[in-house]
Amino acid sequence: MSRRQFTAPTRGSSEPPDDTGCTVLHVDMDAFYASASLISRPDLRGKPVIIGGASGRSVVLSATYEARAFGVTSAMPMARAQRLCPQAVIIEPDHRRYAAISEAVMATFTTITDSVEPLSLDEAFLDVSGAVRRLGRPTQIAEQLRDTIADEQGITCSVGVAATKFVAKLASNLAKPDGLIVVPRDEVVAFLHQLPVGAIWGVGDKTEEHLHRLGLRSVADLAHTPV
Numbered sequence: 001m002s003r004r005q006f007t008a009p010t011r012g013s014s015e016p017p018d019d020t021g022c023t024v025l026h027v028d029m030d031a032f033y034a035s036a037s038l039i040s041r042p043d044l045r046g047k048p049v050i051i052g053g054a055s056g057r058s059v060v061l062s063a064t065y066e067a068r069a070f071g072v073t074s075a076m077p078m079a080r081a082q083r084l085c086p087q088a089v090i091i092e093p094d095h096r097r098y099a100a101i102s103e104a105v106m107a108t109f110t111t112i113t114d115s116v117e118p119l120s121l122d123e124a125f126l127d128v129s130g131a132v133r134r135l136g137r138p139t140q141i142a143e144q145l146r147d148t149i150a151d152e153q154g155i156t157c158s159v160g161v162a163a164t165k166f167v168a169k170l171a172s173n174l175a176k177p178d179g180l181i182v183v184p185r186d187e188v189v190a191f192l193h194q195l196p197v198g199a200i201w202g203v204g205d206k207t208e209e210h211l212h213r214l215g216l217r218s219v220a221d222l223a224h225t226p227v
Contacts, residue, residue: 016137016139017139017182017184018182018184018186019137019138019139019161019182019184020184020185021163021185022138022161022162022163022182022183022184022185023127023128023129023132023138023163024125024126024127024128024161024162024163024164024165024167024168025125025126025128025138025141025142025145025159025160025161025168026123026124026125026126026159026160026162026165026168026169026171026172027109027123027124027126027142027145027157027158027159027172028122028123028157028158028159028160028169028172028173028176029105029122029123029149029155029156029157030065030155030156030157030158030176030177030178031062031063031064031065031068031177032062032098032102032121032122032155033051033061033062033093033098033122034049034050034051034062034063034064034067035064035155035156036094036097036098036101036155037049037051037062037091037093037094037097038064039097039153039154039155041091044064044089044091046066047064047066047089048063048064048066048067048069048070048072048085048087048088048089049063049064049066049067049088049089049090049091050062050063050064050067050072050078050081050082050085050088050089050090050091051063051090051091051092051093052078052081052090052092052093053078053092053093054078054090054092055078057077057078057079058077058078059075059076059077059078060072060073060074060075060076060077060078060081061074061093062074063081063088065177067081067085067088070084070085070088071084071085072084072085072088078090098121099121101153101155102121102122104152104153105122105149105153105157106118106124108145108148108149108152109124109126109145112126112128112131112135112141112144112145113126113127113128113130113131114130115127115128115129115130123172125165125168125169128141138161138182139161139180139182142159142161142180142182143180145157145159146159146178146180156177156178157178158172158173158175158176158177158178158179158180159171159172159175159179159180159181160172160173160174160175160181160183161180161181161182161183162182162183162188163183163185163188166201167183167188167191167192168183169201170191170192170195170199170200170201171183171191173199174195174199192219192223193218193219193220193223194218194219194220195218195219196208196217196218196219197211197212197216197217197218197219197221197222199219200219
């Protein structure tokens with residue numbers, strides 16, 4: 001199935017996705033450290049930027065999507081990142097700024113619901129079941145959050161809307177960057193089966209490589225394999 005089947009339509013559409021019972025939101029800031037660093041450097045938006053120490057011995061904290069296109073990833077040695085993307089601008093981390101923005105984002109979450117489960121500075125689960133009557137359907141709440149964070153903090157986020165944390169997190173990962181995916185309850189199996197095994201929360205590179213050697217490349221392959 002195509003991604004569009006699970007993606008909330010453009011604002012103003014008369015046919016919103018069926019989010020009945022999908023009261024779990026996973027909200028994840030897009031390239032958080034890089035995006036936060038560029039708030040004071042708008043001239044660098046749309047360009048390859050790497051966040052980390054300038055020393056070749058340091059590691060990459062984050063990178064813009066333009067730098068990631070060259071293969072730069074978080075935790076990569078800076079020397080390697082600079083070889084992959086020599087034109088990238090290097091910016092030193094500003095942890096105070098990251099903490100302040102994270103605190104503000106989490107405060108925004110609590111205006112929606114008291115049921116907020118932070119996973120890190122830049123992501124959290126929200127249970128919005130108690131907010132639906134007050135604020136509208138889960139998809140509307142997700143859109144409101146995205147707009148508020150963009151307007152107040154100057155960064156974007158991606159949101160997965162589903163009935164469970166596991167599926168909501170997978171959906172937000174697929175929605176990146178700056179997207180929203182709703183997985184209706186009756187479409188969960190179809191949504192999961194289309195994903196590569198590496199998309200499963202908790203499956204690392206080595207496990208993915210092992211599964212590939214066994215000929216298992218999608219969640220559907222895994223589901224149809226006898227135990």
